[in-house]
Amino acid sequence: ATVFKIATLAPEGTAWMREMRAAGEAIQTRTEGRVELKFYPGGVMGNDATVLRKLRVGQLQGGAFTGSELSPLYTDAMIYGVPFLFRSQDEVDAVRKVMDPVIVRGLADKGLVVAGIAGGGFAYLMSRQPIRGRDDLVAAKAWLPQGDVISSVTYEMAGVQPVPLSIADVYTSLQTGLVDTVANTPAGALAFQWHTRVRHMVDMPIAYLIGIVALDKRTFDRLDAADQAVIHEEIQAGIVRLDAQTQRDNIAARDALRGEGIEFFEPNAEEQAYWQSIGERSAQALVEQGTLGAENFRMMMAELERVRGGASDAR
Amino acid sequence: MTVVLVGLGLLLLALLGAPLFAVIAAVALLGFHGQELDLSIVMIEFYRLADMPVLVAIPLFTVAGFLLAESQAPRRLVRLSDALLGWMPGGLAIVAILTCALFTAFTGASGVTIVAIGAILLPAMLQAGYPRLFALGLLTTCGSLGLLLAPALPLILYAVVAQHAGGAAVGVDDMFRAGLLPALLMILMLGAYAVWQGRRLPPRPPREAKGWQEVRAALLDVAWELPLPVIVLGGIYAGWFAASEAAAVTAAYTLILTVVIRREVNLRALPGVLRESMVLVGAILLIFGVSLAFTNYLVDAEVPARVFAFIREHVDSKLAFLMLLNLFLLLMGMCLDIFSATVILVPLLLPIAEGYGIDATHLGVIFLANMELGYFTPPIGMTLFIAAYRFNVPIWTLVRACVPFFLILFAAVLIITYVPSLSLALVR
């Protein structure tokens, strides 16, 4: 049998692992045992950089990554991370139809086959003190995810001096007051227990998170076309189930956050314009410094405008 | 067949004194070779040492411990506790227990305690009329007492390894809190024995019992060192600092204290002391690095899952598992030093123990408490060797001297094992 050893940071027992294992079993059955997926959850194979090294030397044949984790290989893998870009899930869905294939092609050139892309939902800004605009934001002790280029540029554009930390240290740092402002999906904030340390949330999506299941192309290409198709189908099916679950989780998490007494702040039109201006300047800077591909960025914006134009026509 | 032979060969090499890192690396290399995998994985795993933020605390606390050991701090500590407690029955023995515990917490149970404090206290205890075997046994035992007290290196190392092993989150701060009550239990039990032993001894000569005046003088004498336990204990237990921050402050303060304020470590000697401390750090982390590769080979080959399935089949209760664990750790503690044992065994034990519903933090305390016994059990016991060298007595005399202390601490270990709340009360 061809074995794909797949590493992921998600712990055992999460919805993610449940669906991935289900997909793995379906693949094994449907290929009559010719293809086997073995999972190494909980980060036992190391962080993203280590997993990429192990993919190169052939210890692993796959991994689950965020867009920004794959950006060292292909920068535009993190293109959905452009801040304050999307306003609704519908916009994301439309743009992904156009841009997902671009990401898939870009990673294929780097020797990775994308078996599926899961949607993690929108990240929101959560803080101890209310953040209503520029002054509040500049005064915040904001967390900068280590190695996250887009967030780094965004904070720079907003005039914020963020505190760089790995995600594992965020909870303690919220406790000690080292940081008081973080960004995550509602479900993520609940899972990491951050909700116990923040009181306010800006109810305006910052960025869209994705999880990419990538397989080693050398190993994948050795399979016959039928087995390859089975892998794509089953992982995709797992991701569809997962996406539905994630969306439900995030909606439930919003209610839970409200229940915990977290105040949702809805920016008015003027404030929204302020946030969006930060987003636009960040995107421009990212394209100018070559962190994002200019052509791909234009393509994404064109599609976004088309969707928005369509939406306003319908109104 | 070949596998067994190679395994026996490596075991023999280890027993004959081959550096442990090489033995572990050899197992990892052979393992990956057997799986037909690229051998550079061993070094990819090794390089994960640079991915662990908490690891920074290890060299920092080690530097602080070595500088303190080089200074007059041990003498001042002994003086203060003698002034405070020397008057009690068994007072001098209690002084030994407390100073050793506190000092070991700072020197990371690297064996420095016996060199720094044992040598001061042995003559004093003999002079005060304690039986020679009692004094030797007590000081040898106390050489590792306090390794459950913050900021002892083994607590940090356990947290790092446990986090790395992908178990439930174990913070360094959690371990620091969890170790406190168990350490106090050990100190109390040894203290009670010391009082009982000291009850028939003649009272200390009056010239040594100077009362409050001496307490004041001793306090003034130790004034500059007093902030250290405050930084570490207050800082961590009260939540002012993260562990790695407390480590940085401790190292910086100790450096200034011993070199600039006290001038007990002169500038010419300083590079030597720093170097010595890094020799210990290097020796530990080299073993840790190759152990990462060894563990990764086991994970890759799905060994922990199989071992767990096997144990699960034969051991059905948590209690039975804990009893087996105690026995196993006692055996391991006899042969392995605490650092190697931690990095090799914890990744294997953690998932299994969690399967039996044992808290990862509690497991850490059980593990380290067991390893503390290993310091003075034959055949390999770090403090046995150091004490034999320092006090110039045969190892077997020390082993005999340690028997009652072993029994007391073993009882403490059992209490720690079967009363989880002792470890967990301060954590949550």
Place this chain on the structure above:
Amino acid sequence: MSVARKNAWAGALHRLEDGVLALAVFALVLLATASIVLRTGFDTGLPWLDPLLRMLVLWLAMLGAMAAAREGRHIGLDIAARWLPALAARVVRMLTYGFAAAISAILAWQALRMVRDEYEIGGIAFASVPSWLAQAILPFGLAVIALRLAAAAFRAPTPPADGIPGH
């Protein structure tokens, strides 16, 4: 080269090595403290400080391990050295340290392969420091350790002092 000259060279090299090690410790203490001052005093941090500290720990570990190898003081079970007669102890020493030197050499080679791979990929460790440079201490340090252990294999075992490194 005469023995005396050789020893002088070795002495100078060892002093240089100790100096570098001491400086690295100073750097670690300074940078770690600076990081706290920045965080608590100025509510800020430098993105590269934390990864730099972690890299420094790796470098310190390797420099320390090199120093340990210089005197054959790696952690091991040294019962043999305590209880074996002198001649047997010498043979055992040759065997065990020869083995350790060989393993270290293999590790050094594998580390070099990793560094070469990383160089081709062009990964970044932090700021503009490439990962291969951060990793470079590994093949270098392990090669030095291999050489030193090989040399120690032919020396008579030192009488066991404390049993562990650090004294």
